[in-house]
Amino acid sequence: MMWYDGGWGWGGWIVMTVFMVLFWAVLIVGLVVLVRYLVGARHHQQPGSPPPPGEGGWQDRRAENLLAERFARGEIDEDEYKRRLALLREHR
Numbered sequence: 001m002m003w004y005d006g007g008w009g010w011g012g013w014i015v016m017t018v019f020m021v022l023f024w025a026v027l028i029v030g031l032v033v034l035v036r037y038l039v040g041a042r043h044h045q046q047p048g049s050p051p052p053p054g055e056g057g058w059q060d061r062r063a064e065n066l067l068a069e070r071f072a073r074g075e076i077d078e079d080e081y082k083r084r085l086a087l088l089r090e091h092r
Contacts, residue, residue, distance in 0.1 A: 063088050 064085065071081040 067076075067081060067084055067088065070076050071078070076084070
């Protein structure tokens with residue numbers, strides 16, 4: 001029996017293997033990027049919207065604590081403390 005020898009030979013197998021590896025790599029990287037995008041979108045919120053319950057509160061408290069420390073050390077006076085505290089609470 002004679003074999004047909006008029007094709008790509010081993011070069012075809014190599015090219016096919018490279019394209020298959022590239023296909024799976026692009027598919028996996030695409031899925032990872034999609035998942036990271038969807039998970040990241042949940043953590044970023046629209047400006048002006050209140051933070052979800054249990055999230056983001058520590059940043060506001062930290063800013064208020066730093067402001068209270070500055071007031072306690074005498075770096076700012078009472079009027080400035082109240083004005084900045086109101087501004088912080090307004091933008092929660």
